[in-house]
Amino acid sequence: MKKILPVEELARDSRFVRARIEDAISDPRQAKVSERNTGSARLEPARxxxxxxxxxLMHGIFVGEIQALEGAGRTTFDFDDDEIPFQLKLDMARQCWDESRHCEISVKLSEHMGSEIGEFTEATFLYEAACAPDALLRLTGVNRALEGLAIDVFNTMKEFGDVSGDPVLAACEDWMLADEVTHVKMGSDWLRRLTENDPERRERALEFQRTVDKLFSLGGFRGETDENPIQLARKFREMAGFSTEEIDDLSEVATEAQEEARAAADALHGVASGD
Ligand SMILES: [Fe+2]
Ligand SMILES: [Fe+2]
Incomplete structure (x- = not known):
């Protein structure tokens, strides 16, 4: 079996529609739902x-679960025992078990919400981050950055389930949220253990995490104001091994990304109206 399986070789049936992340941002089907109004951008049933x-979001979660399963599975196989501790592989195997359950929950939840596989495109960024040749980058880029984002998304969706009166949605998100806290904590714990005597390696891995985090704060997607559809889940991130300083940094990145997006929109408006 091949080590580091390229993204093009992932097994998908004809229902799945692949997109690059740049395409996903400009996909008209995405634009339809990310259209920005003035005022609150939060998920509120009245909107x-x-x-x-x-x-x-649910479709994005579903494809993310498949790729998280594939990524954690690859990490159990891509490295020899002298490259990463066996205990780390066991943690990844346990994560596969959780992600398989999440795949089943997500596909059923998508149906429950009136969606189906392929209604939206599949961006493969998560799996691509899980192909990093250094296992430590997988732990920061996938477990800490992307599954950290999953914590924020699940918490937001759970609250949406609560306020929209959908106990099925709220319960499913709550269960998956609990597992994601464990996965992010695995990332935090292994980062600390593997870089105990190598601060430079730790910094490189954290830099990769920041790059991924910034990408997903684009346009104010995730943050702590009413303009962010996905709210930063401070309490759960703390449980997953994030320091208050790290959470503050994320909030800052989100604010900067939001301001950049606003400036770009104003400039575009200026060009369009001939100002
Ligand atoms: Fe998951
Ligand atoms: Fe996960």
Whole structure:
């Protein structure tokens, strides 16, 4: 079996529609649901686009679960025993077990919400981050950055389930949220253990994490204001081994990304209106 399986060789049936992340951002199906109004961008049942946006998020979660399963599975296989501790492989195997359950929950939840596989495109960024040749980058880029984002998304969706009166949605998100806290904590713990005597390696791994985090704060997707559809889940991130300083940094990155997006929108408006 091949080590580091390229993203093109992932097994998908004809229902799946592949997108590059750049395409996903400009996909008109995504634009339909990420259309920005003035005021709150939070997921609120009274907002007309809320159901569409929740379905889109759910589809993104579903494909993310498949790739998290594939990524953790690869990490159990891609490295020899002298490259990473066996205990780390066992943690990744345990994660595969959780992610398989999440795949099943997500596909059923998508149906429950009136969606189906392929309604939205599949961006493969998570799996690509899970192909990093250094296992430590997988732990920061996938477990800490992307599954950290999953904590924020699941917490936001759980709250949406609560306020929209959907106990099935709220319960499913709550269960998956609990597992993701464990996965992110695995990332935090292994980062600390593997770099105990190598601060430079730790810094490189954290830099990769910051790059991934910044990408997913684009346009104010995740943050702590009413303009962010996905809210930063401070309490759960603390449980997953994030320091207060790290959470503050994430909040800052989100604010910067939001300001950049606003400046770009104003500039575009200026060009369009001939100012
Ligand atoms: Fe998951
Ligand atoms: Fe996970």
């Amino acid at each position: 007309p686009a809320a159901a569409d946006r929740a379905r889109q």
